[in-house]
Amino acid sequence: MLRQIRSKDKSPNSNVTKLKRSKNEGNVAWCERVMQAIRAAxxxxxxxxxxxxxxxxAFRLRVAQSHLREDMLPSFWSEAMLLALQDDNPLQSTDAIYVPLIQPEGPAFSPRNNGVVARPLRDFxxxxxxxxxxxxxxxxAQSIVLNYVxxxxxxxSTLDALEHVVRWLAYAWGAGNIANPLYENYGLPSACMLETAFAAANLDITPGLESRVSCPEAIWVAARFWQSYFKEFKSGNELVGRYWTPHEYLIDEPKRNMQG
Known part of the structure; x- marks a missing residue:
């Protein structure tokens, strides 16, 4: 497994809880319900x-992150992104900022933007x-984080996100002799962007792992099991959130009869 520091917290963060997606509800509508529940004026x-x-x-990325889990099961997550909220605007008009592995054709050449892309949240x-x-x-504050993004x-110069992109693409596509990039200190680029921006804003969002190896699973683990760290470091402010994870991969481990 990858080397990481384990949290001292023994139970999950009670402020990050399940919220079931309603029938025929899209992800944007689900996010709107979450915002109403957790957004504080x-x-x-x-x-x-x-x-x-x-x-x-996504399967390839989720399995790669299983090395960060004690149970070694695939991660729930394949993407991590920042919501660029605008005052009084609905989430339908909100952009999600991230570093996709599949870079768009334009309008700008990817190296000019370090791979950073803004897409409408409704695309997801x-x-x-x-x-x-x-x-x-x-x-x-969002304005501080967006400034560092x-x-x-x-x-x-701080972190070449495109170097991470090509490593992960080669791994995901099975091109060449590429091992799991996490073992070579190449985190998923979008999570590394978030880690770098928040670190510059004086908040380590993956305290158990170095920033170059950041990934969605590491962010998830921090939100779920590092609540004491955030409460102490941010003057009593804990991470708050909601999640829904209905998609898992079927893994059948039958009980074996060990009798001779």
Whole structure:
């Protein structure tokens, strides 16, 4: 397994709880319900969205992150992104900022933006494509984090996200002799972008793992099991969120008769 520091907390964060997706409800509508439940008028938070896809690429990414889990089962998550909320605007018009492995054709050449892309949140609305979902509020003002994301986008000197992109694409596609990039200190690029931006804003969102190896699973583990750390470090502010994870891979481990 990958080397990581284990949290001292023995039970999951009670402020990050399940919220079932309603029948025929899309991911954007689900997020709107979550925002109504956790958004506080007196607090300036930034919101991270985790998604778990159902296609083959997502399968490869989710299995790769199993090395961060004690049970070694596939992660629920394949994507991590930042919601760029605008005052009084519905989530339908909100952008999700991330570093996709499949880079768009344009309008800008990917190296000019360090792979950072903004897409409408509604592009991720289909729960058949993204059945697993989590929305987590972090106690840092969004304007501060977005400022550091912009600096990350303009410079590849801090972390070259595209180097991570090509490593993960080679692994996911089975091209060449590429091992799991996490073992070579290459985290999933979008999670690394978030880790870098939040670290610059003085918040370590994956306290058990170094930033270059960040991934959606590491962010999830921190939100679920590092509540004491965040409460102490951020003057009593704990992470708050909701999640729904109906999509798992069937793994059958039958009981074996060990008698001779």
């Amino acid at each position: 007196d607090k300036k938070n930034t919101y991270i969205l985790l998604l778990g896809g159902s296609d083959t690429m 609305d289909n729960p058949d494509c993204y059945p697993n979902i989590a929305l987590i509020a972090l106690p840092v 912009e600096k990350f986008r303009k410079s590849r």
